[in-house]
Amino acid sequence: MSQAPPYASITWSGDSLGEMRVLDQTELPLNLVMRPLGSVQEVHEAIVALRVRGAPAIGIAAAYGVVVALQDSIRNRAATAVASQVARNACDYLATSRPTAVNLFWALDRMRRKIDANPSVASAVELGNLLLREARLIHDEDRSMCHAIGDYGASLFDEGFGVLTHCNTGGLATSEYGTALAAIITAHAVGKKIHVFADETRPLLQGARLTMWELQQYGVPSTLICDSMAAQVMREGKIQAVIVGADRITARGDTANKIGTYGVAVAARHHNIPFYVAAPTSTFDLSIIGGDSIPIEQRKPEEITQGLGRRTAPPDCMVYNPAFDVTPAELITAIVTERGIIHPVDEDRVRAMVEKRTA
């Protein structure tokens, strides 16, 4: 990928007293707003309200959020023990923002380990510098991850493929380019003529609002459909591959991702279309074997009954609104990681890929 990304999901400018900003995804596709987040509460709110979303991006935002939490201690020249506790509390607090994406906990664990490994740091500002460095490292590693997943993933698409995707897995959901969308953007950049069908992704329309917008930024030919049309476009022969992201992947390869992913996987299997998951190794949770153990976030009924402006369901109706579903490994053709492609998907191959140390 030589094309410079035309936007950034998260930026940090300056030193540990610098400024964190996120591209407010709730304002897209109509407004491009870089929102400064000046307190850990604002970072927490931005994750809860999906201003920043996507498993890798949540991890990066939370890491910077720990530095934001420390800024008052730095300004006030707080004692290092106090500053360390503030940072630890920030880790605990930010971990309560969303339950399903494991990258959040993975990033906060790294920040916590950095705090714990430096008990005799000289000052709050030095702790801040250490933590900012770790957050930047997480951010930079994510960039490399996106590029590697893009390259591996693009190899799965042949000239002329129709590729269906669900939800948003692009540069907005990561540092840049994305996971599943990186594979698409890379394939397009190297000149493969592919056409993307993007599920709008109810209830919050990340596909319509975000994926279609990102694909336009990169000039990738694309068509928006309702989630309920995915099976039909497969039946019409328009789709040769499906690729989606992941919020958590278990040791056997069961994959939690945006609600609706499972239905797409079932339809892909019915039509003998390969179904790919693209995610960094930080998305794997090897402490869980089967997908039924993944906690699934339940969100507010209003996202369905009046999530788009006006109320579209009668008052007092019961609503079921799980934010994610779990696609069992049996329905997944391969998982694309930054270290290579897991295929077929089973526990031995998952563990071998995720536990292998990078050289």
Added chain:
Amino acid sequence: MSQAPPYASITWSGDSLGEMRVLDQTELPLNLVMRPLGSVQEVHEAIVALRVRGAPAIGIAAAYGVVVALQDSIRNRAATAVASQVARNACDYLATSRPTAVNLFWALDRMRRKIDANPSVASAVELGNLLLREARLIHDEDRSMCHAIGDYGASLFDEGFGVLTHCNTGGLATSEYGTALAAIITAHAVGKKIHVFADETRPLLQGARLTMWELQQYGVPSTLICDSMAAQVMREGKIQAVIVGADRITARGDTANKIGTYGVAVAARHHNIPFYVAAPTSTFDLSIIGGDSIPIEQRKPEEITQGLGRRTAPPDCMVYNPAFDVTPAELITAIVTERGIIHPVDEDRVRAMVEKRTA
């Protein structure tokens, strides 16, 4: 069904100079508006704009629409040849309102045959009386049809079933009670404890706006979900049967119905859940063998990109918006008609049921 229907989709009051009204479905679930339709143009617009929708209801509305078209001729004491031509033109015009539901053409054919069979009618008012009688007959037959389908369909549900449905197939889509929803309402009325999961049915949310509202009117326990959640609730074991309506059924049983139906059928098959279609014999088009020959209405992109108030996709994005899809007979467990249940679904059994004369 002894319970009186608490609302009516279409009413006609008075003689052939009387008033046609439809329950404006675009105003539901927030406002219950009975909209008078005073000209054939208004009837046409009401069908195009989905103020009245649902295959059987469209047929009834079109039939009354022919009488509405004749009212000026009746008032002006037009010559019978002129009046007959006005009525014939109205049939042609109303047939252009929507392309997929065959009940529209079936009802207009009946009206046209009534005109053609009475060339020597004495006056415009007599023609109006004849045509109003035919429209009322279509309306009354639909009531009987709903009751019969309700009874046959309810027999498919056992105590404690979770039943999933898509789009709206209730009293709003017919004369009263509905087709697929009649089966549900009847099962509930006879005391079977069933729980309905209603797909919201993007893009126009007939499930959220109309089905949930109708189920509330009858007190049927129900939960609203997004279309993308249907496969997941099946996986969770919450669904024991799926029942949907139809806009056109071919001789071999391939069924055109609201977009998204096919995906639900694929998911039902994957989970070994029976998938039922409920429709009157007027919905069958025996002139077509395979479903690929059914014309599929393509609707405006704006239904997807800003159908719910504000714009939710970037400008200039390509959109695919078929209003219907076709579920092949292989995925349909049985078809419930007013004359009985077709099971298994094949051309011999379809023809036997549809061509049999009522005693």
